[in-house]
Amino acid sequence: MDKILETDGERLLVAVRNLLEAKGLVTTAEITERRAITDAANPGQGARMVAKAWTDPAYRVAMLSDGAKAAEALGIPMRGMPPLGVLENTAELHNLVVCTLCSCYPRAVLGYPPFWFKSAAYRARAVRDPRGLLAEWGTHLPEAMKLRVVDSTADYRWMVLPMRPAGTEGWSEEKLASIVREGDMIGVTIPAA
Ligand code: FE
Numbered sequence: 001m002d003k004i005l006e007t008d009g010e011r012l013l014v015a016v017r018n019l020l021e022a023k024g025l026v027t028t029a030e031i032t033e034r035r036a037i038t039d040a041a042n043p044g045q046g047a048r049m050v051a052k053a054w055t056d057p058a059y060r061v062a063m064l065s066d067g068a069k070a071a072e073a074l075g076i077p078m079r080g081m082p083p084l085g086v087l088e089n090t091a092e093l094h095n096l097v098v099c100t101l102c103s104c105y106p107r108a109v110l111g112y113p114p115f116w117f118k119s120a121a122y123r124a125r126a127v128r129d130p131r132g133l134l135a136e137w138g139t140h141l142p143e144a145m146k147l148r149v150v151d152s153t154a155d156y157r158w159m160v161l162p163m164r165p166a167g168t169e170g171w172s173e174e175k176l177a178s179i180v181r182e183g184d185m186i187g188v189t190i191p192a193a
Pocket residue numbers: 099101102103104105152153154
């Protein structure tokens with residue numbers, strides 16, 4: 001027996017899905033596959049990219065020029081996802097990512113967005129008072145460091161390539177990846193050894 005549809009949202013979802021299938025635009029198998037990929041995505045994937053960029057200069061260049069291609073090179077499925085841009089933090093420039101409109105997030109490489117990323121408070125304060133917001137995360141940037149706030153959209157997603165922390169010389173890629181957190185790749189926090 002079919003599940004009883006409780007809400008308008010559920011009925012709308014089923015109607016749109018049935019229409020897409022009827023028109024041959026998407027198959028049930030494709031929807032199932034996409035859901036499985038999205039559910040499996042997690043910040044560990046982005047962390048692997050960051051660790052590789054820290055240890056492999058050629059990969060770093062490739063990642064900065066095309067994030068989606070660099071993700072695919074590590075076996076992260078990117079088919080059907082919007083392009084992925086990578087913003088490199090340096091000693092002079094810190095990047096912070098926000099979706100001011102809703103919750104656009106590089107799900108393919110970081111998984112589902114954390115609850116705060118979708119909150120009106122984060123979306124507003126990232127623009128109005130980004131340094132104050134970062135301070136609440138315990139991220140204190142030097143006065144002279146430039147702060148760039150980048151808007152993530154439905155057409156283009158962004159992740160941050162943080163700076164490799166001091167004291168990690170000689171670490172393996174796996175150990176480096178283990179210290180890279182979700183917030184480090186959004187720019188609210190900075191990885192520490
Ligand atoms: Fe959005």
